[in-house]
Amino acid sequence: MSQNDIIESITGKTVQKKKSKIPARLDLLQSISGLFLALFIVFHLIFESSILLGKESMYSLTKMFEADFIIEGGSPLIISMLAIIISILFVFHAFLAMRKFPRSYREHLRLKTHAKMLKHTDTNLWILQITTGFMLFFLGAIHLYTMMSQPQNIGPYASSDRIYTDLMWAMYLLLLVSVVLHTGAGVYRLIIKWGIFDGKNPRRNRILSKNIIKAVVVFYLFIGLYSLATYMKIGYEHKDNYGERYHSTSEVNHAS
Amino acid sequence: MSREITITALKYNPSDADSQPTFETYTLEETPGMTLYIALTKIKATIDHDLSSDFVCRAGICGACGMVVNGKPSLACKTLTSSFPEGKIDLLPLPTFPLIKDLSVDTGSWMQKMNIRVNSWIVANEPTDISKIEKRISPDVADEVFELDRCIECGLCVASCSTSLMKEDFVGAVGLSRIARFSIDPYDSRTDEDFYELIGDDDGIFGCMSLLACEDHCPKELPLQTKIAYMRRKMVMV
Numbered sequence: 001m002s003q004n005d006i007i008e009s010i011t012g013k014t015v016q017k018k019k020s021k022i023p024a025r026l027d028l029l030q031s032i033s034g035l036f037l038a039l040f041i042v043f044h045l046i047f048e049s050s051i052l053l054g055k056e057s058m059y060s061l062t063k064m065f066e067a068d069f070i071i072e073g074g075s076p077l078i079i080s081m082l083a084i085i086i087s088i089l090f091v092f093h094a095f096l097a098m099r100k101f102p103r104s105y106r107e108h109l110r111l112k113t114h115a116k117m118l119k120h121t122d123t124n125l126w127i128l129q130i131t132t133g134f135m136l137f138f139l140g141a142i143h144l145y146t147m148m149s150q151p152q153n154i155g156p157y158a159s160s161d162r163i164y165t166d167l168m169w170a171m172y173l174l175l176l177v178s179v180v181l182h183t184g185a186g187v188y189r190l191i192i193k194w195g196i197f198d199g200k201n202p203r204r205n206r207i208l209s210k211n212i213i214k215a216v217v218v219f220y221l222f223i224g225l226y227s228l229a230t231y232m233k234i235g236y237e238h239k240d241n242y243g244e245r246y247h248s249t250s251e252v253n254h255a256s
Numbered sequence: 257m258s259r260e261i262t263i264t265a266l267k268y269n270p271s272d273a274d275s276q277p278t279f280e281t282y283t284l285e286e287t288p289g290m291t292l293y294i295a296l297t298k299i300k301a302t303i304d305h306d307l308s309s310d311f312v313c314r315a316g317i318c319g320a321c322g323m324v325v326n327g328k329p330s331l332a333c334k335t336l337t338s339s340f341p342e343g344k345i346d347l348l349p350l351p352t353f354p355l356i357k358d359l360s361v362d363t364g365s366w367m368q369k370m371n372i373r374v375n376s377w378i379v380a381n382e383p384t385d386i387s388k389i390e391k392r393i394s395p396d397v398a399d400e401v402f403e404l405d406r407c408i409e410c411g412l413c414v415a416s417c418s419t420s421l422m423k424e425d426f427v428g429a430v431g432l433s434r435i436a437r438f439s440i441d442p443y444d445s446r447t448d449e450d451f452y453e454l455i456g457d458d459d460g461i462f463g464c465m466s467l468l469a470c471e472d473h474c475p476k477e478l479p480l481q482t483k484i485a486y487m488r489r490k491m492v493m494v
Contacts, residue, residue: 019456024492027462099458100465107422114351114421117327122467123418193466195485202482206468 030096049227055156079151132182139175164235184217261343292332309359319410324348329412350415363411381445404437413470429470436483
């Protein structure tokens with residue numbers, strides 16, 4: 001342990017007799033890591049809902065992410081690598097965000113009674129944010145580990161089998177709702193926290209930002225739930241052929 | 257036509273060992289234009305002489321009569337009883353501040369501590385020469401500074417803030433807006449580095465979670481949303 005750390009932990013000041021810049025860096029990094037994760041989720045849910053356009057579309061997209069345009073047949077290892085990068089970002093963001101969680105009984109009680117009496121939208125939104133964040137510790141970890149360890153099991157049949165026959169639908173349902181709500185609340189918080197769209201009328205723009213985010217959240221919940229239902233339907237129809245993998249229509253035509 | 261209203265208030269005297277925290281309900285006739293301050297004065301004069309609550313100006317200027325009204329931190333003198341259609345009003349003392357008795361809290365000591373902590377005064381490198389005319393500043397900048405000077409330190413922003421409720425040492429929107437005020441003021445020679453030394457920690461700007469209950473409950477409608485974001489952007493770049 002460095003002497004500088006010991007001095008700062010005792011005096012509250014660095015050896016230069018200044019306040020540490022670490023709280024500033026942590027605040028910024030919490031926002032940046034949250035922004036990257038939000039961008040990832042925004043694209044991930046769109047790509048995942050490609051199943052709504054048909055099995056072939058979802059299969060083509062999966063293969064594209066496995067880089068089949070440069071590696072013949074694609075490599076699921078790329079998905080594993082992506083899952084590892086997202087996992088690191090996810091743990092980092094969770095670690096930073098945990099600093100704001102209420103800890104003691106007194107803090108929990110004060111927050112609970114305060115929020116119930118105040119009936120203030122943004123305060124309730126934050127409680128939703130920490131509740132969904134807490135859920136994501138577990139749900140996100142399950143999903144990320146599955147993607148890291150079984151990247152080859154992504155596809156119209158493989159994903160549907162996992163969701164329906166392997167009974168992962170309940171986990172995905174909770175994951176979908178919590179991640180969309182958490183992302184929506186988080187992006188709104190970023191806008192307000194850094195004054196991104198303050199403009200000439202910050203109060204009006206705050207309401208506008210909130211309404212836009214609400215509409216986007218509803219859209220993502222809709223496509224997410226619709227996609228999940230589609231995977232369930234495919235999984236149900238495919239249950240007797242569990243384990244069989246989807247083959248592109250072009251591959252089938254080529255083979256015949 | 258007047259109606260009857262019921263006001264329920266917390267009664268407790270922490271300095272009296274025999275005092276038990278309890279809720280007392282009072283029924284009284286509403287009069288036209290009645291504010292909560294007038295209703296409390298009527299209760300104290302005719303029903304319960306022992307009920308304590310603070311007031312000074314009765315006009316939303318001094319900030320002494322802050323209390324939690326149906327869950328929302330408000331000034332009693334600016335709150336009309338007619339704004340509660342059901343005629344039921346629950347009163348609590350402002351949280352975070354030391355409770356004196358019933359609805360009366362000590363915001364003064366808290367504000368004094370906060371003002372000392374954030375060095376809430378002009379710091380100038382050069383001595384002021386009162387024989388010379390002050391250097392000019394643009395009206396826009398002056399307006400921005402004076403806008404934040406309208407704060408009456410009523411404590412409603414602190415009482416409505418989740419961080420303040422959970423973390424006793426958090427400087428609150430009132431403290432952050434003081435720093436913003438001096439940061440904008442051209443007469444103040446302090447740099448961002450200097451301001452960082454005052455609020456650059458989790459009890460300062462980085463403790464704020466931007467829930468904006470402060471902005472939504474400020475009786476003077478100060479631009480807390482933009483000024484806290486402004487200070488955050490400045491402090492994170494130090």
